[in-house]
Amino acid sequence: MAKLTEMLADVQRRFAADADAAESEHALESVRIAYLGRNGEVTLVRRTIGTLPESERPGAGKAINDAVGAMEARLEAARGKLESRRFDAELAASIDVTFPAIAPQVGSIHPVRRIIEQSCDYFTRHGFAVVVGPEAEPDYYNFDALNIPADHPARESFDSFWLNDSLLLRPHTSPMQIRTMQQHRPPIAIVAPGKCFRRDAVDARHLFQFHQIEGLLVAQGIHLGHLKGMLTGLCRELFGADQVVRFRPSYFPFTEPSAEVDTTCPKCKGRGPTSPGAQAAQPPGGAQVRSTGVPVKTTGVPDARSALGCNMCGGSGWIELGGSGMVHPNVLREVGYDPDVYSGWAFGFGVERLGLPRYEVDDIRRFIDSDPDFLEQLS
Ligand code: DAH
Numbered sequence: 007m008a009k010l011t012e013m014l015a016d017v018q019r020r021f022a023a024d025a026d027a028a029e030s031e032h033a034l035e036s037v038r039i040a041y042l043g044r045n046g047e048v049t050l051v052r053r054t055i056g057t058l059p060e061s062e063r064p065g066a067g068k069a070i071n072d073a074v075g076a077m078e079a080r081l082e083a084a085r086g087k088l089e090s091r092r093f094d095a096e097l098a099a100s101i102d103v104t105f106p107a108i109a110p111q112v113g114s115i116h117p118v119r120r121i122i123e124q125s126c127d128y129f130t131r132h133g134f135a136v137v138v139g140p141e142a143e144p145d146y147y148n149f150d151a152l153n154i155p156a157d158h159p160a161r162e163s164f165d166s167f168w169l170n171d172s173l174l175l176r177p178h179t180s181p182m183q184i185r186t187m188q189q190h191r192p193p194i195a196i197v198a199p200g201k202c203f204r205r206d207a208v209d210a211r212h213l214f215q216f217h218q219i220e221g222l223l224v225a226q227g228i229h230l231g232h233l234k235g236m237l238t239g240l241c242r243e244l245f246g247a248d249q250v251v252r253f254r255p256s257y258f259p260f261t262e263p264s265a266e267v268d269t270t271c272p273k274c275k276g277r278g279p280t281s282p283g284a285q286a287a288q289p290p291g292g293a294q295v296r297s298t299g300v301p302v303k304t305t306g307v308p309d310a311r312s313a314l315g316c317n318m319c320g321g322s323g324w325i326e327l328g329g330s331g332m333v334h335p336n337v338l339r340e341v342g343y344d345p346d347v348y349s350g351w352a353f354g355f356g357v358e359r360l361g362l363p364r365y366e367v368d369d370i371r372r373f374i375d376s377d378p379d380f381l382e383q384l385s
Contacts (some may be wrong), residue, residue, distance in 0.1 A: 007062045008056055014073050015046045019091040021077055025084045038081055114385030118217055118373055121244065121360050122199045125219050128243045132236065134221070138332060139182045144172050147181035152260040153336045160259050160298050164207040175203035177352055179220035180260060183238075183333070184224065187341035191201060192254075192348050199357070210369040215355035222348030223334060224343065233330060233351035237267055241327075244364055245272035252324065261331025261352060268324040272363045274316035276323030293296035318363055325363045328355035 019042045041047045044071050045057035048070065055066050097103070120366070126136045182198035198220040200259060205214040220319040236253060241249035249272070253265035270276045303333075319325055330353035335345035358370045365384050367373070372380055 007058060010051060010058065010066050011053070012071065013051050014069060017041065017051060018073055018077065021047075022080060027076075028084060028088070031085060031088050031092070032086055033236055034081065042074065042077060042081075043090060044264050045267055047076075059268045082260075091095070092125035112385075114381065116373075117361055117365055117384045119358050121364060122217065122219060123362075124244060125240060125355075125357075126199060127195045128196055128240055129195075129221065129236075131167075132195075132239075134197050134223075137182055137186055137196050137198050138200055139185050140199065141176055142173055143181045144168055144335075145174065146172075146182050148174060148176055148178075150240045151184040151337070151340050153334050154259045158259060160257075161182065164204065165334075167203050176200075177204045178202050179218040180352070180354055182220055183222045183260070183352055184341060185339075187224065188342065191306060192343060192350075194350070195223050195225075198222045208371065210371065211359075211362075213358065213370055213374065215374075216370075217333050218354050219357055222333070222350060223352075224338070224348055226348060228349045228351060230332060230351065233332075233353065237327075237330070237353065245269065248275060250276075253330070255333075256329060257332070258329050258331055260334050261329075262334045262336050264329065264331035265325045267355070268354065269327060269363075271316055271319035271325050272321050275365060276319075276321065317368065318362040318366065327359060328353060330354070 021037070024037045024040070025034065028037050039046060043049075055063050056069075058066055084161055130136060148154075149158075149161055149166065150156070154164075165174075166177050167175040169175070179198045179200050179202060182196070182200075186194060186196050186198070190381060199217065202214060202218050204217050206214050208214060212306055221236070224238075230253075235255070238249065238251045250270045252268050254268060256264045257263040258268045315338070316323075317323055330351065333352050334352040338345040338350070356371050361373055362366060362370060
């Protein structure tokens with residue numbers, strides 16, 4: 007028995023050294039086979055049991071079984087250690103879990119579409135309906151019904167892509183005023199977004215195909231103040247809470263009076279450069295903007311406009327948005343409304359023009375370049 011115990015201790019000692027030294031799971035398996043396999047070292051020891059006196063055999067069997075249990079436990083521990091070492095090595099070699107993942111390519115709403123949606127959302131919240139109409143219109147809707155007779159010089163700038171003698175791609179969304187008023191009785195409150203086409207030479211501010219959003223409100227007692235209120239609200243929604251709107255006298259055959267609409271430059275707010283220590287400049291006309299957003303006339307204040315150098319408004323402090331005015335009585339008559347009973351306002355803004363200050367873009371062509379980098383920045 008003493009000899010068996012000694013043999014067993016020797017086997018266990020060598021097994022422990024070999025198991026600890028195994029560098030791979032494969033090597034460990036070889037160690038297992040060498041010691042615990044069918045013809046392994048433990049089997050050799052076990053075979054010596056037969057040489058022992060009968061009384062010692064159960065004790066010897068138990069000693070061998072205990073040793074096998076301890077060896078198997080040691081094997082298991084060594085296997086676990088090797089496994090986690092292999093896993094760590096694999097991670098280090100092929101997967102850097104901190105490496106930034108490849109960003110998925112996600113589409114987004116086009117900035118022009120987003121301005122249309124945001125503007126329509128503003129107007130629908132105020133009770134307006136959104137209407138859309140044909141992109142090719144007879145000259146009647148494009149011109150005649152809008153108080154632009156065939157010989158009127160105002161046709162010149164609109165008179166663009168003719169499809170036949172009387173049908174042309176619409177140069178503005180104003181035909182939707184006529185279509186809507188012909189189909190409905192007042193009160194009318196609509197906005198009409200859509201594509202327009204003109205033979206303009208393409209440059210940083212012009213496209214031959216672009217979008218407009220038209221607005222029309224006709225009812226009893228409608229006046230210019232309603233227009234100013236609605237457009238100021240729109241500008242605040244699109245550009246920020248302090249926007250101011252101003253009307254510049256202008257001429258459109260379908261409105262009287264007519265005005266171009268400007269809003270304070272959303273970038274410099276008409277106040278000049280934001281650099282520290284820069285002297286606050288006054289908006290055009292020596293007007294000062296109070297925190298309420300209402301321009302207040304001041305006297306004796308030097309107009310620092312020319313020194314502003316704002317690259318968004320060129321230092322004027324204002325951004326031009328489009329045309330507007332009170333619907334001309336001839337237009338109301340044309341659709342069978344009595345101008346002595348009803349009055350209304352209308353406006354037409356270029357959507358890409360709204361996009362320039364909205365996204366601080368300096369060239370209108372960026373909107374049609376389909377450059378994913380550009381669109382991603384605005385998404
Ligand atoms: N249709 C005009 C244009 O494209 C813009 C315009 C001016 C629309 C005055 C209006 C308006 O509704 O009242 O230049």
